[in-house]
Amino acid sequence: MTPADLAARLGLPSGPLFFPVTAYGPQGAVDLDAYREHVRRGVEAGAAAVFACCGTGEFHALTPEEYQECVRAAVEVTAGRVPVVAGTGYGTALAVRYARLAETAGADGLLAMPPYLVLAAQEGLLRHYREVAAATALPVIVYQRDNAVFTPRTVVELARTDGIIGFKDGLGDLDLMQRIVSALRTDVPGDFLCFNGLPTAELTQLAYRSLGVTLYSSAVFCFAPEIALAFHQALRHGDEATARRLLDGFYRPFVELRAQGRGYAVALVKAGVRLRGLDVGEVRPPLHEPGEDHVKQLALLIERGYALLDDEEDGK
Numbered sequence: 001m002t003p004a005d006l007a008a009r010l011g012l013p014s015g016p017l018f019f020p021v022t023a024y025g026p027q028g029a030v031d032l033d034a035y036r037e038h039v040r041r042g043v044e045a046g047a048a049a050v051f052a053c054c055g056t057g058e059f060h061a062l063t064p065e066e067y068q069e070c071v072r073a074a075v076e077v078t079a080g081r082v083p084v085v086a087g088t089g090y091g092t093a094l095a096v097r098y099a100r101l102a103e104t105a106g107a108d109g110l111l112a113m114p115p116y117l118v119l120a121a122q123e124g125l126l127r128h129y130r131e132v133a134a135a136t137a138l139p140v141i142v143y144q145r146d147n148a149v150f151t152p153r154t155v156v157e158l159a160r161t162d163g164i165i166g167f168k169d170g171l172g173d174l175d176l177m178q179r180i181v182s183a184l185r186t187d188v189p190g191d192f193l194c195f196n197g198l199p200t201a202e203l204t205q206l207a208y209r210s211l212g213v214t215l216y217s218s219a220v221f222c223f224a225p226e227i228a229l230a231f232h233q234a235l236r237h238g239d240e241a242t243a244r245r246l247l248d249g250f251y252r253p254f255v256e257l258r259a260q261g262r263g264y265a266v267a268l269v270k271a272g273v274r275l276r277g278l279d280v281g282e283v284r285p286p287l288h289e290p291g292e293d294h295v296k297q298l299a300l301l302i303e304r305g306y307a308l309l310d311d312e313e314d315g316k
Contacts, residue, residue, distance in 0.1 A: 001083060001108040003139035007165045007193055009083050013048030016218035016228045017195075019056040021270045022070055024281030030066045032073050034280050038222075038273065039077045045225035047082060050074050054087035054111050056219045056266055061284040068101040075106035085141065089113035092128050096135040103136040110140045111168065114148035122154045133163035143197060145170030152176075152183035159188040166193030168217070174207060181212050199265040200258060202231050203251045206243065209235065219265065220254070223272030227305045250305035257297055263287040264294075271295050275302060 001009075010017075020042060023034035039050055052074040053059045053067050062070065071086045078084055086102035088095045088110050099110055112132050120128070125148060133140045140163055144150055149171060150158070158164050167184075169177050184192050196208040196216035205216050214235075221228035227250060234242035258264045267283045271290050274280060275298065282289050290298070 001139070003163055003165045006083055006085075006109045006139045007191060010049055010166070010215065011191060011193055013215065013232075015046035015048040016221040016225075016232045017049050017051060017215070018042040018047035018221050019051045019054050019217055019219055020074070021222055021266070021273055021280050022053065022057045022062065022066075023279075024284065026281070028281070028284065030062075030069060031281060032069060034278065035070060036073050036077050038278055038280060039074050041278070042221065042225065043078055043081055045221070046229050047221065047225075049083045049085060050078055051085045051087070051111055051217065052107070054085075055113070056222065056269055057087065058266060058284060058287070059087040059089060059113065061287075064097065064101055067098060068105050071102050071107050072105040083108040085109040085111050087111050087113055088132065090116045091118075092131050095128070095132045099132055099136045099138060103138050107138060109165070110136070110138050111143055112140050113143045114146050117147065119147050122151055125150065126154055126157055129158060129164065130161050133161055137163075139163055139165045141166035141168055141193065141195070143168045143170060145197065149176075150180070152179045155180045156183050156187045159184055159192045166195060168195040168197035169208075169213070170197040170199075172198050172204065174211065177208070177213070178211050185212075200251060200255050202228070203247065203255050205235060206240075206247075219269045220251075220272075222269050223276050224302055224305055226309060230309055245308055246305070249308045250301065253301055253304075254298075257294060257301065260294060261288075261290055264290060268294070268298060272298055272302065275299050 020038050023031040025031040052071050074084045084107050086107040088098040129142050142158055194213045196213050198204050201216035218228045231246045258268050267287050267290050
């Protein structure tokens with residue numbers, strides 16, 4: 001898939017962008033059968049793309065061999081129905097290695113996460129992502145968060161780099177993001193994709209839409225695809241009443257629950273997948289499992305979310 005092809009398919013998504021969790025068996029090894037089932041359910045539920053082995057998929061916890069197996073499994077399950085974008089990261093050498101493993105496994109693109117630990121200047125960040133983009137034929141989306149924060153000028157330079165097709169914001173600085181969007185609009189010809197990549201991005205998506213950012217990731221889709229799809233469709237069709245009902249009744253309480261534990265942006269999502277009947281195992285260290293009370297709260301919240309959908313149907 002060429003950069004233009006992937007940009008076109010991601011630019012007008014028919015459904016949420018799906019970030020599957022990585023499944024582990026009882027002894028902690030990757031469970032490819034459960035992973036395939038998780039990806040299959042997501043695609044059949046209406047995902048517009050699969051972002052394999054990214055943050056929600058515990059990229060940090062996978063060996064290169066496990067990573068390649070999971071990416072290959074996602075490619076096999078999707079069978080070309082939707083694009084598969086694989087995560088990559090760490091320092092430049094390892095990011096290049098993971099990028100090449102993803103290419104060999106058949107991925108359609110890469111989500112380039114922040115370099116490991118270091119606080120780099122803009123020149124170093126630009127060189128890093130350009131080297132990742134040059135390492136394979138796969139289109140690259142650059143992920144801003146934590147120690148990878150960009151000036152608008154650097155994002156423009158990234159957008160002018162062959163192979164880099166998009167920018168995902170996980171920082172949440174709306175002032176900075178507005179300036180980035182404005183700089184791209186005035187200085188970069190053609191379409192360059194921008195994504196809201198904050199945890200539980202639905203909560204902030206109305207604000208991001210006002211900046212011109214219509215694309216967002218959805219971890220909720222992992223365990224409540226109907227809720228995530230209903231919210232996506234509400235935004236797509238301008239149904240703010242439904243969007244706000246889901247925000248007030250489901251997404252805000254979910255984010256408040258997520259805030260009660262470090263690492264819950266992944267661990268709580270994985271618990272949700274298990275609650276919905278698919279055993280994907282626990283998170284790997286250094287993440288930890290949610291407490292029993294938090295899991296019970298999550299179960300009640302999922303019920304409430306689906307009840308909101310039933311109420312909407314009854315009201316039609």
